[in-house]
Amino acid sequence: MKLSSRDVGDVMVLEPKGKIMGGPDATVLHDKLHEFIDQDKKKVVIDLAKVDWMNSTGLGILISGLTTLRNNGGELKLANVTDKIQSLLTITKLITVFEAHDSVDDAVASFSK
Amino acid sequence: MTQPDKGPVRPRHNVKIVRKNNRMEIPSSLDYLPKVDQFVESKLKKLRIKKDQLVDIAISVSEIVTNAVMHGNKNDLGKKVKINVEASPSQVEVIVEDEGTGFDPSSVECRLDPESLLKEAGRGILIVDSLMDKVEILCGPGKGTKVKIVKLLR
Numbered sequence: 379m380k381l382s383s384r385d386v387g388d389v390m391v392l393e394p395k396g397k398i399m400g401g402p403d404a405t406v407l408h409d410k411l412h413e414f415i416d417q418d419k420k421k422v423v424i425d426l427a428k429v430d431w432m433n434s435t436g437l438g439i440l441i442s443g444l445t446t447l448r449n450n451g452g453e454l455k456l457a458n459v460t461d462k463i464q465s466l467l468t469i470t471k472l473i474t475v476f477e478a479h480d481s482v483d484d485a486v487a488s489f490s491k
Numbered sequence: 492m493t494q495p496d497k498g499p500v501r502p503r504h505n506v507k508i509v510r511k512n513n514r515m516e517i518p519s520s521l522d523y524l525p526k527v528d529q530f531v532e533s534k535l536k537k538l539r540i541k542k543d544q545l546v547d548i549a550i551s552v553s554e555i556v557t558n559a560v561m562h563g564n565k566n567d568l569g570k571k572v573k574i575n576v577e578a579s580p581s582q583v584e585v586i587v588e589d590e591g592t593g594f595d596p597s598s599v600e601c602r603l604d605p606e607s608l609l610k611e612a613g614r615g616i617l618i619v620d621s622l623m624d625k626v627e628i629l630c631g632p633g634k635g636t637k638v639k640i641v642k643l644l645r
């Protein structure tokens with residue numbers, strides 16, 4: 379997995395690319411999310427468009443990011459959830475926990491509603 | 492394999508990754524997950540397998556290898572995880588073995604009630620069960636765990 383990030387106003391957009399399977403690259407995603415919280419950046423969108431797949435370790439990282447952000451008055455939203463990830467979220471019922479948007483723009487805009 | 496005439500015989504744990512035909516052996520670290528993924532993909536690419544099926548297998552293998560490394564071998568680099576891929580036009584079978592102490596699969600349940608949903612772990616086997624056609628978990632006292640997963644290629 380490769381990870382890049384950009385900011386759109388006060389919203390941080392994270393763009394992981396590849397496979398999120400645990401091991402070193404999962405740590406990078408986890409650390410980045412927690413770095414945002416340390417910097418008081420509490421509005422985060424994860425753009426999943428370029429993620430081939432993830433496993434339960436990846437889901438665990440998303441949950442950890444979501445919980446930490448919410449506990450600090452922030453929110454983590456998902457954008458461009460692919461079919462495979464959508465089905466993982468359905469199997470695990472996490473679909474009820476995450477707010478997902480069809481595009482990064484929609485996700486970013488939803489923060490100012 | 493022939494051993495060199497001179498010099499010490501390399502102890503097994505110095506051998507990082509062993510690959511032979513359909514078998515692969517890794518030290519117990521999640522750092523090797525990408526290598527395992529490449530290995531499995533290389534064994535399957537000759538088959539006419541749908542992208543979607545390949546992804547189901549790749550996710551499932553990553554789950555059971557993660558369990559073997561973390562829960563079975565407890566990240567002990569001296570212990571190995573063995574991965575065996577048997578692929579035919581009708582099905583793909585992957586067997587993962589660890590050197591742990593086994594567990595009781597019937598005692599494992601993934602809870603999906605609202606209070607449990609935000610737990611960070613506990614979804615691996617649930618995911619494998621739903622992505623694969625057959626999942627067999629074999630544990631024997633003092634024998635470690637052997638997990639066999641099968642995907643039918645319809």
Ligand SMILES: Nc1ncnc2c1ncn2[C@@H]1O[C@H](COP(=O)(O)OP(=O)(O)O)[C@@H](O)[C@H]1O
Pocket residue numbers: 434554558559562563564589591592593594599601611612613614615616617636
């Ligand atoms: N190879 C293994 N050796 C020992 N225990 C295992 C093994 N695989 C799974 N387990 C047990 O089954 C539980 C559930 O596994 P899983 O569904 O993958 O969730 P997680 O790995 O996130 O805990 C693990 O927490 C562990 O107790």
Ligand SMILES: [Mg+2]
Pocket residue numbers: 434554557558613614615616
């Ligand atoms: Mg697991």
